[in-house]
Amino acid sequence: MASWLASDCCLNGSILPEHAEQHPGVLEIRGKGTTKDTMEANAIPLVISGxxxxxxxxxxxxxxxxxxxxxxxxxxxxxxxxxxxxxNSIARHIWLVPPTKTPEPISHHCRVGRDAALASVIFLDQTITSETTARLPALSKLLHQPRGPPLQAVELGAGCGIVGIALASMLDSCEVLLTDLPEVEEIVQRNLAEAHLKKSSSVSYQNLDWDEPPLQFCRKRIDLILVSDCTYNADSLPALVSVLDKLTRSSPEALVLVALKRRHESEAVFFDLMQSAEFTGEQASMDMPAQNDQVDKIELHCYRKVTCHRSG
Structure with missing residues (x-):
């Protein structure tokens, strides 16, 4: 057993020297003094163990x-x-790491505390379990209402699938469809094999290119659409909003939960496009820990179609 300490974390490794070539070893990195990483809003670790x-x-x-x-x-x-x-593929991380020309050290991949996907997981957990006034009332009403048929959720740009898998791990009678480009399918399937879901809940995966969505994509009713950390590339925003528009036209009562950290001024076009597509909504925020005792503000927007909002 070996252990190395740094300012934020401890790196452990275990290999038996006399059988090093026959027995597999692993390396673990964790925050100093941390035994488990609990996703609590007021105690989110800066370094996520791995x-x-x-x-x-x-x-x-x-x-x-x-x-x-x-x-x-x-x-x-x-x-x-x-x-x-x-x-370097940003599509298959929990924490959205901007692409670089050289591989990043492992410690960079442990600082996932700033990620909007983690904020979504924590916020959904709080909303499902809270008995107090919710910060996003429409979302709270949807998640707490008695269900006959299972709640139908779709995640766009799912990446490694953490948000959709978390939802089905927290909520009974929930069917989640994860979607993304083909390059993430392998990591998503690995995570689906690790998932421990709530009673009567399920998660599946389907490839989806926002620029070329299949005509028959998701024809059944949708109650909730999840979008986390998908606004950083302004070039893809028209296609994203177009998919959201199509899904909510076929399911006009669906809610859209968007979690994001604003990284560039160009991301503001997302809100203009959503307004042009007749979405309206509520907003909340969550502070996530960052380096040097700073915090990152994660925005959470809960949208629905204006037409449905007016009629409801």
Whole structure:
């Protein structure tokens, strides 16, 4: 067993020297003094613990993956096991890392506290379990109302799938469809295999290109659409809003929950496009820890079609 300390984290590794080539080892990184990462709004760790994929000395390098184990605050026992990639593809991370020319060190991939996807998970957990006045009343009403048929949710730009999987892990009688480009399917399927879902809940995956959505995509009723960290690329925003418009035209009572951290001024076009597409909504925010005792403000917007809002 070996252990290395840094300012924010501790790196542990375990390999048996006499059998190093036969027995796999793993590396673990975690915050100092941390035994588990509980997703509580007032105690979100700056460094999220993670374990490498198993590897053997003298053989092929380990897969470029890291496993996160996140404990939901509402239960203190239910754990999300989410794999993400440690390479440069921003589509397959929990934390949205801007692309770089060189691989980033592992410590960069442990600072996931600023991610809008984590904020979505925490906010949904709070909303599902809270008995007080909700910050997004329409979302609270949807998640608490008695259900006959299961709640139908779709996540756009799901990445590694953490938000949709978390929802089905927290909410009974919920069917979630994760969607993204084909490059994320492998990591999503790995995470689906790790998922422990609530009673009568399920999660599935389907490839979806916003620029070329299939004509028959999601013809059934939709109650909730999840979008996290999908506004950073202004070039893709017209296609994203177009898909949201099509989905809510076929399901006019659907709510759209958008979580984002504003990184560029160009992201403001998203709100203009949503207004032009006749969406209206409520807004909340959540502070997430950042380096140097700073915080990142994550915005959460709950939209619905104006036509449905007026008629309701």
């Amino acid at each position: 374990c490498s994929a198993p590897f053997r000395l003298g053989s092929e390098p380990a897969e470029k993956l890291i496993l996160r184990e996140l404990t939901l605050a509402s239960s203190h026992t239910a754990t999300l096991r989410i794999w993400e990639e440690t390479g």
